[in-house]
Amino acid sequence: MRLQGKVALVFGAGSIGSGVGNGRAMAMLFAREGASVIAVDRDLASAQETRNRIAAEGGVCEAERADVTVSADVLRVVEACIHRFGRIDVLVNNVGIAELGGPVELSEEKWDLVFDVNVKSMFLACKHVLPQMERQGSGSIINISSLASVRWAGVPYVSYGASKSAVNGFSRYVAMQYASKKIRVNTILPGLMNTPMIVEPLAKFYGDVDAMVAQRDAMCPTGKMGDAWDVAHAALYLACDDSRYVTGMELLVDGGLSQQVVTPARP
């Protein structure tokens, strides 16, 4: 029960498809560890599915709808969390989208959308949550980036890679500004993870889902992709007091993929 008595606000706590993505896994694991969770998603039904799973395990969770690119939405949810639970100990910024394409193929609209969803969302969440954490004199913020922020992802993901690099820089700056206020900010860089998020955009690129899974498994030094629970366990460490002296860090959860000199070519 490492989060007993804590309140966690998780943006992107639903999941694309019916499985368990990173956001849903973090919300569920935090609740299992004693946290009261606010599960926020643009897709309310998906946030409610997360809430139902947590309630079925005896945990505490409320579901809220918000678009993370809309400041008023984010503020409303933050205020609802404070009204309901009185504090915010953990903020998770998990929402992220990917659009295939390099500078030539990608439209300006898609470029702006990816940056709004992946980066501005974190700016807005921090803008509205930091004053509460400052009043409390504590807090842990966890931003979900990607190995693609520091490495070529194997597919032309220029807006995704660039936006995730911005997440790393954003996190570092907020971490340093707030370190003396006992508010920690850390970033998780997942590698190749087998979550519902990758299926739709990447299956077409690789041919079909089975081919994609086989290819991505083969790229990993362990022979297998990670999954959402691997990200959730890393997030639990950063959320709880075990990591009280850890801030401004980029935690790779990639099964050693970033150490590999040569990535096997895709077909």
Ligand SMILES: NC(=O)c1ccc[n+]([C@@H]2O[C@H](COP(=O)([O-])OP(=O)(O)OC[C@H]3O[C@@H](n4cnc5c(N)ncnc54)[C@H](O)[C@@H]3O)[C@@H](O)[C@H]2O)c1
């Ligand atoms: N799966 C991987 O291989 C992998 C690898 C590296 C990083 N990541 C990162 O993990 C994060 C997502 O993981 P996941 O498995 O939870 O993905 P997911 O897509 O299943 O869940 C994210 C949730 O965000 C919601 N969402 C999308 N746009 C939104 C918006 N504008 N406002 C509010 N909610 C919105 C979706 O409805 C969805 O429920 C992303 O930041 C992604 O970049 C994933």
